[in-house]
Amino acid sequence: MNDVWAFFSFSDPTVRIVSLGTVFLAMSASVVGTFAFLRKRALVGDAIAHAILPGIAIAFMLSGTKNPVVLMMGALISGWLATWAMEYITEKTKLSNDTAVALVLSVFFGIGIMLLTHIQHSGSGNQSGLDQYLFGKAAGMTEQDLWTYSVVAVLLLTVVLSLYKELKVYSFNPDFAAVSGLPVKAIRRILNLVTVLAIAIGIQSVGVVLMAALLITPAAAARAWTSSLKIMLILAALIGGISGLSGSLISYLSPAMPTGPWIVMTLSIITLLSLFFAPKRGALSRLLKQRRHSQKILNENLLKVFYKLSVERKLEQVGLSVDQLQAERAINKSDFAAAIRRLKRKNWLLAEGEKLKLSSIGLVEAKRVVRLHRLWEMYLSQRLNLKEDHIHPNAESMEHIISPELEALLLKELDFPTQDPHNSPIPYAN
Amino acid sequence: MENQTALEVHNLTASYQRKPVLWEIDFKVPSGHLIGILGPNGSGKTTLLRNIMNLMEADSGYVKIFGKDLDEVRSRLSYVPQRESVDWNFPASVREVVEMGRYRPGNLLRRLKSSDKQKVKAALEKVGMLAYADRQISELSGGQQQRVFIARSLAQEADIYLMDEPFVGVDAATEEAILSLLSGLRDEGKTVLIVHHDLQSAYQYFDWMILLNTRLIAAGPKEEVFNSTYLREAYGGKLNLLSKLGEIIAREQFPLREPDFKEKEGSGDE
Numbered sequence: 249m250n251d252v253w254a255f256f257s258f259s260d261p262t263v264r265i266v267s268l269g270t271v272f273l274a275m276s277a278s279v280v281g282t283f284a285f286l287r288k289r290a291l292v293g294d295a296i297a298h299a300i301l302p303g304i305a306i307a308f309m310l311s312g313t314k315n316p317v318v319l320m321m322g323a324l325i326s327g328w329l330a331t332w333a334m335e336y337i338t339e340k341t342k343l344s345n346d347t348a349v350a351l352v353l354s355v356f357f358g359i360g361i362m363l364l365t366h367i368q369h370s371g372s373g374n375q376s377g378l379d380q381y382l383f384g385k386a387a388g389m390t391e392q393d394l395w396t397y398s399v400v401a402v403l404l405l406t407v408v409l410s411l412y413k414e415l416k417v418y419s420f421n422p423d424f425a426a427v428s429g430l431p432v433k434a435i436r437r438i439l440n441l442v443t444v445l446a447i448a449i450g451i452q453s454v455g456v457v458l459m460a461a462l463l464i465t466p467a468a469a470a471r472a473w474t475s476s477l478k479i480m481l482i483l484a485a486l487i488g489g490i491s492g493l494s495g496s497l498i499s500y501l502s503p504a505m506p507t508g509p510w511i512v513m514t515l516s517i518i519t520l521l522s523l524f525f526a527p528k529r530g531a532l533s534r535l536l537k538q539r540r541h542s543q544k545i546l547n548e549n550l551l552k553v554f555y556k557l558s559v560e561r562k563l564e565q566v567g568l569s570v571d572q573l574q575a576e577r578a579i580n581k582s583d584f585a586a587a588i589r590r591l592k593r594k595n596w597l598l599a600e601g602e603k604l605k606l607s608s609i610g611l612v613e614a615k616r617v618v619r620l621h622r623l624w625e626m627y628l629s630q631r632l633n634l635k636e637d638h639i640h641p642n643a644e645s646m647e648h649i650i651s652p653e654l655e656a657l658l659l660k661e662l663d664f665p666t667q668d669p670h671n672s673p674i675p676y677a678n
Numbered sequence: 679m680e681n682q683t684a685l686e687v688h689n690l691t692a693s694y695q696r697k698p699v700l701w702e703i704d705f706k707v708p709s710g711h712l713i714g715i716l717g718p719n720g721s722g723k724t725t726l727l728r729n730i731m732n733l734m735e736a737d738s739g740y741v742k743i744f745g746k747d748l749d750e751v752r753s754r755l756s757y758v759p760q761r762e763s764v765d766w767n768f769p770a771s772v773r774e775v776v777e778m779g780r781y782r783p784g785n786l787l788r789r790l791k792s793s794d795k796q797k798v799k800a801a802l803e804k805v806g807m808l809a810y811a812d813r814q815i816s817e818l819s820g821g822q823q824q825r826v827f828i829a830r831s832l833a834q835e836a837d838i839y840l841m842d843e844p845f846v847g848v849d850a851a852t853e854e855a856i857l858s859l860l861s862g863l864r865d866e867g868k869t870v871l872i873v874h875h876d877l878q879s880a881y882q883y884f885d886w887m888i889l890l891n892t893r894l895i896a897a898g899p900k901e902e903v904f905n906s907t908y909l910r911e912a913y914g915g916k917l918n919l920l921s922k923l924g925e926i927i928a929r930e931q932f933p934l935r936e937p938d939f940k941e942k943e944g945s946g947d948e
Contacts, residue, residue, distance in 0.1 A: 286768060342695075410787050417778045420768045423759055427731045428834070429752035429783045475769045475814040 255500050262387075263500060266507070269394045270386050270492035272401040273449045274462055274511060278488030279408055280446040281463030282470070282481055283439060286419045290464045291346070292334065295353035297447045297459035299330030301360025304381055305367060314378070316396045320448050327444035330356050357456070384455030384508030386496060397449050404442050408481070415439065416477055453492075454508035461512045462488065469519040472526035491515040545648045546579065546587045551596065551614040552621070553577050554606050555675075565611060567603035615675040621647040622668035623658050629669040630662065639669055683745065684709035684838055684869040685730065690739035691935070692722075692729050697928035698737070698892075699725045705888060705897035707871070709837070712864045714880050714900075715873045717890035718913050723873045724760075726890065727840055730871075731757055737934040743838060753782065756836035758827050760843050766815050772826050773811040776801055779833030801832040806855060821852030828856060839863065839870045845879070857883060877909070892924075 258264045284293050300323040307322025308314065330352050337348035367378060380388055408415065417425045418435045426432045443463075451459050470483035495511030524531045553576045558566050574584065588604065591597040596610030606614060624643040628634045634642065650658070668674055685707040692700040699722040707713060715723050728734045730741050732748050743751045756779075779801065780794040790798075802808040805825040810818070815826065824844055831839060839860075845853055860870050864885075871888075874880055880887070880900075887903040889895040891912045896903045927934055 288765075413781055413789075414786065416770070416774070417781050420770065420775070421759065421764045421778070423733055423763070424757055424778065424830075425781070426733060427752070427755065427757040428778075428781060429749075430781060430786070431783070471769065475816065476771070477769045477774075480769050 251501050252497070255497050261391075263496070265391055265394045266386050266389050266500075267493055267496040269389045269397050270453050270496045270507065270511065271489045272394075272397045272492075273446075273453060274466075274488040274492030275485045276397075276401040276404045276446045277450045277459070277462045278466035278484040279481055280404060280439075280442050282467040282477075282484045283408075283415055283419050284443060285464050285467035285471070286477075290460070291349050292331075293443065293447060293463040294460035295334065295349045295356075296327045296330055296444055297451060297456050297463075298353045298360070299356035300327045300444075300448055300451060301381060301456055302326050302356055302363055303329075305360055305363035305378070308378060309363070309367060316390075316393045316452075320396065320400075323448035323451075324444055326356065327448060328440070331440045331444060360456075380455070381451050382455050383457060383506070384451065384453045386453035386507035387499065387503075389452065393452065400445055400449050404446055407438060407442050411435065411438065412478075453495075454511055458508055458512045461515060462491075465512075465515045465519045466491070469515070469522040472522040472529045487515070487518055491518065541648075543587070543590065545645075546583060547590055548613075548617045548648055549577065549579070550584075550587050550591060551606075551610065551617050554597075554604075554610070555614040555618050558606065565606045565608070567600040567605040569603050573604075612677060615677060617647050619675050620650045620655060622672060622674045623655070623662065623665070624650065625668045625670070626662050626665050626674075627658060636669060682709045683707065684743070685871070686742040686745070687726070687730065688740050688742070690726075690729060690736050690741065692725055692734065692736045692739075693924075693927075693934055694722075694725050694734075695928070696931065698924045698934055700729070701893045703739070703890075703894045705894060707869065707886070707888075707897075709869045710864060710867045711869060711886040712860055712884050713869070713871045713886040713888060714884035715871060715888045715890060716875070716877065716880055716912070717895075719875070721891040721912070723875075723890055724842055727842055727871070727873055731755070731840060753834075754837040756831040756834040756839045758831045758839065758841040758844055761820065761823050761827060761847065763842075766818070766823060768815065770815055771811070772802070772807060772813050772815060772818070773798065775815055775826050776829045776833055779830040797833050797835070798829075801829040804832055804859060805829045819849070821848040824848045824852060824856065828859065832859075837868055839868065841870070841872045843873050843875065845874065845876070877913075880904070 254260070255263055255267075258267070281293060284290060303322035303324070303326025304319050305322075306326070307319050310322075311318045334345075334348045334352050337343055337351065338345045341348075343351070364378060364382075414425070414430060414435050417428075417430065418432060418439070422432055425435070447459055447463065450462050454462050466484040466488040467480070469487050470480045473483055474480050491511045491514040494514045495507045498510045499505045499507040522530070525533075527533050550573070553573055554568065557568055557572060557576060570584075570588075579587070588597065591610065592599070594610075595607055596613055597604050598607045598610075621643050624646045625639045628639050628642055629636070666674055683706045687703050687705055690700055690703040691698065699720070703722075703726065715726060717723050725734070729736050730743075730748075732741075741748065743755060748755070776798045777790060777794070780790055780798060785791075785794075799808060799811075802811055805828050807822065807825050807829060810822065815823070818826065824847075828841075828844065831841070844856055848856070860872075863870055872884070874883070881904050885900055886898070887900045888897045889903055889908055889912045895912045896908045926932070
């Protein structure tokens with residue numbers, strides 16, 4: 249616990265540099281990656297990350313230093329070249345886009361590994377540490393690195409913020425943006441440039457291989473929570489930042505743990521949780537929705553049974569025993585009991601000794617369900633010309649789905665009928 | 679004003695993935711009409727539209743809008759792409775999509791003005807979608823999506839509207855609403871060109887027609903174009919020789935035009 253405090257006090261300059269640097273680069277990658285995600289260019293980021301390797305190797309061979317600015321220039325050039333190559337191959341040849349991406353990724357990465365191996369065997373003494381770009385090594389970050397990263401991060405955020413409107417329309421509908429006279433070529437180049445930049449600074453801590461995760465997963469997680477691009481960008485940056493911070497925390501607490509993979513692990517966990525728990529778009533909320541629907545269907549079917557048995561006795565709110573109800577409609581016992589409990593809680597059913605009867609608001613609800621069922625039967629027989637024996641099963645599920653707006657339309661189209669096709673009366677509210 | 683030429687397509691030849699799909703298309707469209715671009719599948723309707731908007735490069739020929747190059751009159755032109763051409767799962771609201779109609783080279787890097795926002799609201803009102811302004815676009819029906827696209831186009835306040843299949847997959851109410859909007863635009867003197875594949879409704883919808891099947895069959899007032907001779911020519915099978923030649927060009931990578939072929943540029947007649 250003391251270690252955690254020591255980490256968050258940021259008194260250790262190494263901790264300060266590493267954690268700040270990681271947070272900055274994770275946030276930049278997340279924001280830029282959101283546009284790659286929305287443009288369905290997830291793998292392009294992966295290809296660029298791999299393609300940066302030869303640039304770094306060549307920059308080192310030519311300059312003999314590991315100065316981050318020099319190496320980043322090399323990274324930029326080869327990343328840019330890879331982007332151009334992918335676009336050129338897709339446009340000018342018959343190869344599909346995914347082939348172009350795979351081709352560029354493997355060719356550039358192959359060259360990168362080759363050069364890296366050459367450097368390692370050349371024994372120039374200064375070469376150690378270059379292989380950190382393969383798998384990332386945040387702990388090796390220097391103050392100079394941190395400065396470079398923060399400048400780049402600020403630059404990226406400024407670009408995205410000021411071009412927000414243009415990036416939005418370009419990502420959604422590039423043809424429309426072009427016809428509107430917006431400079432789409434320039435927008436594309438700027439977006440490519442910031443993507444390459446974000447990747448170039450990101451690979452230092454997570455490495456070439458895991459970079460795509462840092463680019464795309466924050467966006468995927470953020471998308472689960474929101475349908476607004478603005479909020480999505482903020483959330484993606486937050487998720488990226490938190491992952492960066494926890495990655496450096498974990499490797500601080502246990503120095504044997506690598507930062508990059510832990511950033512990606514944290515990200516993956518956040519993403520999985522988001523995909524499952526997010527409201528509306530999450531898997532859990534879909535499950536709950538399905539459950540609510542099946543409960544609603546059961547409730548309404550039970551109301552129909554009450555209505556039917558009551559009407560048969562010429563009384564609208566007669567007390568009925570559980571056996572009478574169960575004889576009418578086969579529903580398994582526990583579901584039946586649960587439905588009764590729910591209806592009582594809504595005050596649609598009232599207990600009358602051992603028996604149950606509809607309350608006045610329950611009656612209104614029961615009438616609504618029966619009315620929708622019979623209206624839909626009417627619609628099926630009139631508009632779809634279904635035979636009489638086909639009508640009932642087809643209407644059976646619809647009564648639970650028809651909304652008040654649809655009901656109004658249905659009533660208008662059928663001109664307020666009084667009887668259904670089986671000559672049963674259609675119950676109106678009053 | 680009434681008979682000003684809104685659009686001139688001059689000897690346009692264009693290919694899609696190296697396969698020529700339009701041969702020597704040449705016609706003029708007067709302003710103030712509701713014009714259907716008709717033809718069977720693969721007859722080059724969308725390619726023609728994309729060429730008019732300079733979204734692809736022609737092999738030869740040129741397009742003039744109000745007698746000028748597209749770049750000089752962009753703000754007078756509005757485009758409604760096919761509904762399926764975008765991802766409706768994109769995180770945006772109805773309002774945000776319609777606001778895109780106000781994004782202009784003139785307000786690059788700047789926020790929209792309140793006058794822009796008013797225009798967006800007016801456009802939403804016209805298509806009956808103002809009540810849905812804050813709805814996520816992923817929650818819309820096909821007809822509503824099309825209305826949003828039309829509203830975005832209306833917000834551009836253009837003089838020529840180019841629409842790619844706006845009637846596909848929409849409900850009857852939307853179809854009617856769109857049609858009356860478009861007729862309204864025509865009555866204001868605007869020119870509306872619509873790529874349309876359904877012959878049945880075409881005669882009722884449009885007052886001018888461009889009949890296409892890789893070459894131009896006919897262009898003119900619907901009474902002149904919509905007759906059995908022209909329709910049979912357009913829909914009665916492709917020109918075999920022409921399409922065979924096209925296949926060879928695509929396969930062997932022949933250039934469609936020799937380098938000194940002229941008419942890539944032109945002054946236009948207006």
